[in-house]
Amino acid sequence: MKRSTFNFIVDLAAFVDLLGMVFTGIIMKYVLPPGTGGRGLGRGAGGGRHIKDLWSMTRHEWGDIHYYLALLFIVLMTAHILLHWTWIKNYVKSLFRSTRKA
Secondary structure, X not given: OOHHHHHHHHHHXXXXXXXXXXXXXXXXXXXXXXXXXXXXXXOOOOOOEEOOEEOOEEHHHHHHHHHHHHHHHHHHHHHHHHHOHHHHHHHHHHHHOOOOOO
């Protein structure tokens, strides 16, 4: 497999994974918020429908998915950095090179 193809796959997987983290984060923040006694999707204190789970999963189960997506994202970002390591080294070196001639 070409390096550019592998890089594309890693970047695409990282993007899809990030979308999954956003999705699960929104569910945990707004649909199944903590401390509501299962009262999400509402306005104001104590408002909203009585909801303790979404798609047969509790807030903690959504949190587990969110956690594992975050771990996968760390792995994918590490791979992304390793794939671009030569570029990173050259860029940092160029920051410290003197552009003035003596």
